[in-house]
Amino acid sequence: MPVIIFEGPKMTKEQKEALxxxxxxxxxxxxxxxxxxxxxxxKESDPENVGVGTILLADRVKK
Structure with a gap:
């Protein structure tokens, strides 16, 4: 049984079905x-739970 793992942003049910x-x-x-x-x-990650470099992704998206 092959396994595909996707880690990314929160998505709708419809987006997950398509993916x-x-x-x-x-x-x-x-x-x-x-x-x-x-x-x-x-695996969905909230932008506040992801660091990019030295800042949170949530802060980077605001800029």
């Missing part, structure tokens, strides 16, 4: 493994 579908279908085409075999894990 999972696209990841599984693309990985399937490349690996010749059925898309149903893939497990996709989505």
């Amino acid at each position: 999972v579908k696209e990841f599984a279908n693309s990985a399937s085409q490349i690996t010749k493994i059925a898309p149903e075999a893939f497990v996709t894990l989505i």
Whole structure:
């Protein structure tokens, strides 16, 4: 069972559904493994929980 892990911003349910579908279908085409075999894990991070360099991403986005 192949696993795809995506770490990124908060998304809507519709965005997550589209992401999972696209990841599984693309990985399937490349690996010749059925898309149903893939497990996709989505880890959402709030910008206040991410540091870029020496500042929080939430502060960087404000600029």
